[in-house]
Amino acid sequence: MVPTAPPTGSDEVTSNQQAARDLLSRAEALASIVEDEAPAAEAAGTLQAKTVEAIRDAGLLKAFLPVELGGYECDLSTLVALVAELSRQDGSAGWCFGMNGVITSICAAHLPDEGIELIYRSKGTDPSRVLMAGGFPPLGRAVREGEGWRVSGDFRFGSGIMHADHVVCTALQMENGVPVMDGALPLMRTFVVPRDQVRVDDNWQVSGLEGTGSCDYHLDDVWLPDALTFVSSHPHPERGRSLYTLPLISVASAPHSGFALGVGRRALEEIEAIATDRHRLASSAPLAQRPAFQQNYARARTRLDAAQSLVNLTADSLHESHLDGTLNINHRAAFSAATTNAYESALEAAQVAFRAAGGAAIYRSVRLQRCLRDIQAGAQHLVPGDESWERVAQVWLGLGDPPML
Secondary structure (H helix, E strand, O other): OOOOOOOOOOOOOOHHHHHHHHHHHHHHHOHHHHHHHHHHHHHHOOOOHHHHHHHHHOOHHHHOOOHHHOOOOOOHHHHHHHHHHHHHHOHHHHHHHHHHHHHHHHHHHHOOHHHHHHHOOHHHOOHHHOOEEEEEEEEEEEEEEOOEEEEEEEEEEEOOHHHOOEEEEEEEEEEOOEEOEEOOEEOEEEEEEEHHHOEEOOOOOOOOOHHHOOEEEEEEEEEEEHHHEEEOOOOOOOOOOHHHHOOHHHHHHHHHHHHHHHHHHHHHHHHHHHHOOOEOOOOOOEHHHOHHHHHHHHHHHHHHHHHHHHHHHHHHHHHHHHHOOOOOHHHHHHHHHHHHHHHHHHHHHHHHHHHHHHHHHHOOOOHHHHHHHHHHHHOOOOOOOHHHHHHHHHHHOOOOOOOOO
């Protein structure tokens, strides 16, 4: 999903950026709610209503939204910082905030005006309170019918679907039983579907990110009007500025980076909190005074700090090059590499902290074990998977412009 529209140029309005930065302090202020509700979210398999409403009430989703809908269209580094803070509080909350925020804002930028009126402005709705789950892999089939589309499909990993207002589904446009081609590739359409028209499986029984409710979901021959769809194989934003003319994979890398950095940071905080008092059975010295722990901890923290710096550096470079018209595949590859590196560094931090904590860390009531499970689950995603290194290497070795970058 690579937009064809160019950025608006280096004179893009940035006055909202400073106002947007106060969202970070609002996110920090949610810690008591988000952390208190995290165990219940894990038990229920979905975020608790109190957490979702706190995020809405704080106006955090404005970070992603186009300015025409009252949003801030924050730069990538700001999005990383916001997701990192919520993920530090609870991995599932940060994951849903990031994924739902990207999906909701992409649709806000691309839907026709009629769709905006139906979803974001209907009955006095505050656009920043709209929440969408779903995604953009083309796993459905859409056939033209009247002034709309008949859509069916089976979709996976609908993070946040249990608390979403609408669900996003992407389908191949079909005609006479075969996909309509857009050049060498099939034509893809993204649809925004009212939640009550989607069949959701109760199949989110997993080892990590339990509170995200990332269930599979289905559309069974659902009719949707033209107002609720846009072409996503070559999208052209109807509103918004530079954020929405970046490739989707680059936008999605921001919440992924933030999630990894936030969870990794919390894992280190958890072990730091007990290191001066914690004794292992075979040693009279507290953990903080043991050379083996000191080496492992210092190494893990340094690598996580370096990973955070690399994410910020490459995110800013990508954003600035996009504004001045010099963006190329190397900027996108660098940000992708930084995102995958953040996951690997966070996973190392969580593993070091978990192992150092000893047997006490295995109890479900201990936050540290959730950090490890969450970062392991997040690392299974396509964006930071091993294939991401292959895509980056192909660019750096001059082997072409790979998809998904």
